[in-house]
Amino acid sequence: MIEVSGLTKFYGPRAAIQNLNFSVSAGEIVGFLGPNGAGKSTTMRIITGYMPATDGSVKVNGVDVFDDPIQVKRSVGYLPETPPLYLDMVVEDFVTYAARLHDVPKSSLKKSVTSAIERTGLSHVRKRLIGNLSKGYKQRVGIAQALVHDPKVLILDEPTVGLDPVQIIEIRELIKSLAGNHTVILSSHILPEVTATCERIIVINKGQIVAEDTIDRLTSRMQHGAIIYDLLVKNPSDAGIASLRSLSMVKAVKVDGSKISIEIDPTQSDSRDRLIENAVASKMGVLEFSPEKMSLEDVFLQLTKQQ
């Protein structure tokens, strides 16, 4: 559906992205993950035909964005980093305007607008001025605008930024519901954000792809084939820790005050229960047992180390 090859963009003498190659098949949800300035927005702007690349090509549904931008733009819905909202317009009028700009035929105009407004949960504010809406609602109007012509491809640049937790979950559900009928690329610099919605992640750093894989494989790769669990105890004892170490599936144990990080060998059968039993038996007072959360920094450190 989307084929990106050798994509390069220079802003003046500085390259924002360099030689990106990836493809997204129809109906897939792919996440762009990367820190600030990685080049996520730049890549998206080129795919949507907003700006031309310095080198390389983008094909959407077999059509080159550079050769036939109009054709591509018709089948792409785009939510830019700053949603393009006319603050002095009423929600409904604005979505209608976006629909008309995107060739929605007159006969289905009303239906498309209503459907986009309903799907983004804007029905009760449809007559309000966009300028008077909260940031989260403005973001929804931005998404409604991208959806209204029912595009085959959706490019969403940080779609949940500025939303409250409830809205984040709602928008994630909305994005997931689009899978199958729509091809979606979304960007984020938060790992859980992409893991919650995407089937596949493309990790970008400094304008280059550092990893590209499904979530599961990526996470296991990132952890060197091992999985780390954090055990929080009331009173850590040397004897208890020693007995944890003696378990066959435990590869390493690190103690930091009352937090014990245990690295286990994932090739063995799931034996977390034995780990907990052992900790309880040594009377350390188990408070919490959880998989270690990896921050984006960890992910990047790991990914760049592997190269």
Add this chain to the structure above:
Amino acid sequence: MKKALTIAGKDFRTYFYSPIAYIVCSFFLFIMGWMFFFNVKAFLLRSMGFNMGKATSIAEGILRPVYGNMNVILLFLIPFITMKLFSEEKKLQTIQLLFTAPLTVTDMVLGKFLSAVFFVLFMLGFTLAYPAFLIAYANPEIGTIVTSYLGTFLLSMCYVSIGVFFSALTENQIVSGVLTLISGLFFWLISWAAQSAGPVWSDILEYLSLINHYNNFSQGLIDSSDVFYCLSFTGVFLFLSQRVLDSYRWR
């Protein structure tokens, strides 16, 4: 072209959400109303015999000064109408919506241009009250009224096209408005320079001056070279706007 009309329609409606449009429109009608009243009064005094013997027609005594002044006032007011056309969209990044929608830069330029032209026509619409008044109470030269409006409209298109160009050039509305005004004045007053220029330059400058192309219209004449001048002037500035916007994304 359909997209251009979509944009024009939306932008035309947007004018009425902002106070600037109301201020510009009321100011225009206030000044014009006062000017009309003043000229009619002067004309009546003259025709009652205070004119030292020389009788003037309505065209000479009312239409020419009123519509001549209207053109000057529009020169000053149109920058306020055009200043935000593209500037604001660039500043607020709403232009991304246009650039990622299936339409051409020409559609954008024409859309913006037409929205401002529609607004000028809206303002001009109110001034039809003056000829209506004259027709009701006297016998004015209908031909001169028609050509005055045609000339005013064509010159307004020129100002609007300058405005479109400068709004495409900068994100700053004030800069866009000021540059439009300065350029409008420049093309208006260029004939002054013509008087002190050499023979060939003098002809060129005279031809370029907007004011010279209004004279015939104000006298009830339609000269195709005037129409041609205004249309080409507009075309050139719209073309330049299109180039500027095209390159906007290439940085």
